[in-house]
Amino acid sequence: MTDFTANTHPQEAQFGDYVALLKPRVMSLVVFTALVGLLVAPVSVPPVVGFAAILFIALGGGASGALNMWYDADIDQVMKRTQGRPIPAGKVSPGEALSLGLWLSGFSVVMLGLAANWFAAAFLAFTIFFYVVIYTMWLKRWTPQNIVIGGAAGAFPPMIGWAVATGGVSIESILMFGLVFFWTPPHFWALALFMNADYDKARVPMLTVTHGRPYTRRMILIYALVLVPIALGLGLTAIGGPVYLAVALVLNAVFVAGAWAIWRRDDARAAADGYATEKKVFRFSLLYLFLHFGALLIETGLGQLNMGGW
Amino acid sequence: MPITETHEIHQRRFGRNLGVGLCLVAFVALSFFLTVSKLRNGGSIEGFDYQMRPSLTVEEGGQ
Numbered sequence: 001m002t003d004f005t006a007n008t009h010p011q012e013a014q015f016g017d018y019v020a021l022l023k024p025r026v027m028s029l030v031v032f033t034a035l036v037g038l039l040v041a042p043v044s045v046p047p048v049v050g051f052a053a054i055l056f057i058a059l060g061g062g063a064s065g066a067l068n069m070w071y072d073a074d075i076d077q078v079m080k081r082t083q084g085r086p087i088p089a090g091k092v093s094p095g096e097a098l099s100l101g102l103w104l105s106g107f108s109v110v111m112l113g114l115a116a117n118w119f120a121a122a123f124l125a126f127t128i129f130f131y132v133v134i135y136t137m138w139l140k141r142w143t144p145q146n147i148v149i150g151g152a153a154g155a156f157p158p159m160i161g162w163a164v165a166t167g168g169v170s171i172e173s174i175l176m177f178g179l180v181f182f183w184t185p186p187h188f189w190a191l192a193l194f195m196n197a198d199y200d201k202a203r204v205p206m207l208t209v210t211h212g213r214p215y216t217r218r219m220i221l222i223y224a225l226v227l228v229p230i231a232l233g234l235g236l237t238a239i240g241g242p243v244y245l246a247v248a249l250v251l252n253a254v255f256v257a258g259a260w261a262i263w264r265r266d267d268a269r270a271a272a273d274g275y276a277t278e279k280k281v282f283r284f285s286l287l288y289l290f291l292h293f294g295a296l297l298i299e300t301g302l303g304q305l306n307m308g309g310w
Numbered sequence: 311m312p313i314t315e316t317h318e319i320h321q322r323r324f325g326r327n328l329g330v331g332l333c334l335v336a337f338v339a340l341s342f343f344l345t346v347s348k349l350r351n352g353g354s355i356e357g358f359d360y361q362m363r364p365s366l367t368v369e370e371g372g373q
Contacts, residue, residue: 012322015329048347052340115344 013096017086021069021097022062022104029289030061030157036293037161037176040239040300045116045165052115053164057157060108060124064131064153066101070094071136079198101132112164120163127156141203144210151184152177158293175234176296182230183289186223186259189216190282193262194275217263220281224259228252231292239296241309247295251288258284 034057038050045053069076069087073094076082086092105128113121131153139146155177162173192199192208193216199206207216231252235245258281270278302308 013326015326018326018329046347046351048340048343052344055340 011089011091013086013091017091018100020086021066021092021100022059023065023068024062026065026154027058027061029154031058032290033176033180033293034058034157034161036297037158037173038165039161040172040296041162041165042238043165049115050164053112053120054161056108056112056115057124057160057164059104060112060128061157063101063104063108064128066097066104067128067132068136070097070101071132072140073097075141075202075204078202081195081198116164117167119167120160123156123160123163127153127160130156141205144205144207146205147188147207148185151181151188154184155180172234172237172239175230175237176293178230179227179234179292180289182223182227183285186220186227186255187282187285187289189220190262190278190285192216193270193278194282213267217265221256221259221263224252224256228256234292234296236310238309239299241299241302243302243308244292244295244299247291251291254284255281255288 031054035054038045038053069085072082073087076085077088082088087094087097105125109121109125109128112124131150135146135150135153139149158176158180159169159173162176163169189207192206193213200209207219231248232245234240235248258277261277262281265277299308
C-alpha cells in the first residue's frame, strides 16, 4: 500500500471543489430561466421529464463552466475575484477539470436527448460549444465585444427549456433569448465600471479599458434602451399578459433611469461616492431579470386559473 | 481476498466518495422514474428490432 502515499496532496480536493468547478451561481440563473422557458411553453411536460430536463440543462451549463475554468486558469490566477477558484487555488488540477467538463458535456447532452427530445439536446450541445469555444477560447481575450457575444450563451437556456416542451423555436422563446442577451452587457459593464482593475491586470479586453469609461457609460444606456421594446414586446405575445406588462413597464423605467444616471456621471463624481450609482444599477439589474421571468411565471399560473394572458 | 486494509486515504476521501455514491444513487432513481413516466404517458414502446412487427406498420388506407 505504499503507492498510496505518493498521492498525498497538501490540499485534498473535496466534493465541494468539483461542484465549485460547475459555477453553481451561474447555474442558478440557468436553472431559473430554463425552468421558466419550460413552464410557460404551451405544451405541458410530465413533471419527472421536466425535472430531469432542467437537471441536465444545468449539468450542461456546469460542464461548460468547468471547461471555462480549465481554459482560463491563467487569467483566474491573476484576478482577485477568481483566485479562490479550485484550479488557481491548487485544489483541482487543470486536467481533472478538463475531463470532468468533457464527460459532463457528453453525459448531459445525451441524457437531455433521451429524457426530452434531440432538438433540445442539440441546442444544449451548441450552447456548450458556444460558451467554451466561441466565447472562452476565441472572443474573451480578443475583443471588447466579448461580453455582448458571450452573453448569447447565457441567453440560450430559456430557449432550451422552451424546446424541451415544444420541440422547436418560436417568437416567444426568441424574445426570452433577447431579454437575457441584451441584459447581459449593461449588467457586466456596470460591474466593470467599479471592478475593472482586475480585468486590466489579466489583460482581458474590457470595454472600459479599450474604449474608455465615458463610452462604456453611453453603451450601458443604449443597451438599457434596446431592452425596453424587447421586454415590453414579450408582454404582447401569448405568454405575456397585463401583470407581466405592468411589471415590465416599472422595471424598464427604473433601469433606464439608472442607466441614464450612469451616463450623466463622470468618473470623478463616481469615485467621490464610491461608485454608488453603478453598484446600485448592477444590483438592480439582477432583480430586473429575475422579476421579468418571475412575472412570466405568474402569468402562466394565472392562466391555469383562467385569469392570466390576453 | 477481501480488502481489509484500512488507510488514511479512506478517511481523507470519504466526503468525495460519499458525494459520488449519492450522485450515482440519485441517477439510478431518476432513470427509474423517468422510465415509469415515459411508459405511463404511452410513448412509443415498440421499436424496430429487425423483425416484422405488424403493430408498427401503417394499415392500407389508414393514417
